[in-house]
Amino acid sequence: MRLRVLLAALGALAGAYGAFLLLSRQDGDQLVNAATWLAAGVVLHDFVLAPVVLGLVALGARVAPVAARVPLAGALVVLGSVTLLAIPVLGRSGARPDNPTLLDRDYTVGWLALAGVVLLGAVVAGLVRSRRQQGRVQGQQQGR
């Protein structure tokens, strides 16, 4: 218990220092902008991303064949999160005409290639899974 209280106190201290740094080094407009971004992250996750994922999973449970569900869920975790973190490069908003060395790949093609590899992996995993399950069922039948 003493360790937990000490940890909590240390954490609160570090957090308070951060808040002090944030509030003391920028002007009002910048702080409002930073606060908007901080709130937007939580709102976008809780009220946009989370419901979208719930919807996708519900849809998958209804339309996907049973053997494909696990590989599809895995593909969603991998491709979904990597796509989200690639938004800055996929959007190319930081690209500048005077600097051809920045964002110098074709990210659409790159993303499509990645999606292809992930989905291929999912299909192979699904086939291996269903064959293994068949084998198990046959094994049980022969064992009878």
Place this chain on the structure above:
Amino acid sequence: MRLRIPAPPTEAGFTSRLRSATVAARVGLWLGICFGICFLTGLISHYAQNPDQPIPFPTSPSWGYRVTQGLHVITGTASVPLLLVKLWSVFPRLFIRPPKGLRALAVEGLERASIGVLVAAAVFQLASGLANSAQWYPWSFSFRTTHYSMAWVAIGALVVHIAVKLPIIRGTLTRDVDDTTYDRESATRGSAMSRRGLLRSTWAASGVAVLVTAGSTVPWLREVSVLGVRSGDGPGGIPINKSARAAGVTASAVDPAYVLTVVNGDRAVQLARADLLALTQRTETLPIACVEGWSASGAWTGVRIRDLLDLVGADRGSDVEIGSLQERGAFSRSTLQGNFADDDRTLLALELDGETLSIDHGYPARVIAPNRPGVLQTKWVDRIEVL
């Protein structure tokens, strides 16, 4: 016709066994490790950029900053899938009804506030860091100040969170992942995917996230890093962060009247580029390692900064201010601390990879020093002044 308004979700409405404390703790452990590495490497980077360094930032190993800052961006990138799955696994807790009784309500409120701060800070750090690595600034706050401040907030809230959850963390990590001791009451529905399967997918997602981005700093990953911010190409094999045009030096950098002024008190020496080329030339292989996480190594040729300082009789150990033809911007000048100025590898580079420096790499002359953030490797240098 009456519009049916869907009822708000309840905690009991989430029945999947996958959303469990055993999964959350395992993903959280790796997320905590990644955030810890991000925090420490971030502190190193912040300190390296401070003009005043009570403890001198070391000049060796020359690739030190390349590794720490590469690690900073790699662990931050790996954190994205971890954070998403972590939030997914505890999402039902968002809808737990507030308890009755003032005391219980206050405790619950305080814990929820700390979680709110943690989630806001964590999402903000990853989102702003990723946008910064792609040089996308859709905001008006100062990135460096805000990212640094929120790093303290995030790590503080994380430590509070660990303190609050320590018994559950211990309990879940010492039990099997399929153990149900810490499951929510309603989480009884089995799903197609197992908890182990979800964890494996999460580790795979983090691994893929690193593979497809890390080529910006790990040369042998270039071919597979299809979503990396840079391919690594550029004049002399090194990418560019700020072009001559963006810095507004396209005319002044190629002006034949260019001279470098080296100043120490009332002693001053002026050198044209031809004079610099006539001095003893040295070649050093040193990396440019940018705060945005990309890096590349090059063979730079030019004059030792220390040789230039000797021309004006500067004492060893003196800090030096480097001035640039670039007129605006926070990095149009930089402080070269005494230990960097005296290091034999610190050059005023005139050539890269055996060829005249390109204008975007800082022609007519630029600073290149070991173990230093790229933003401090000042380009288009026209003034060196002993402080």
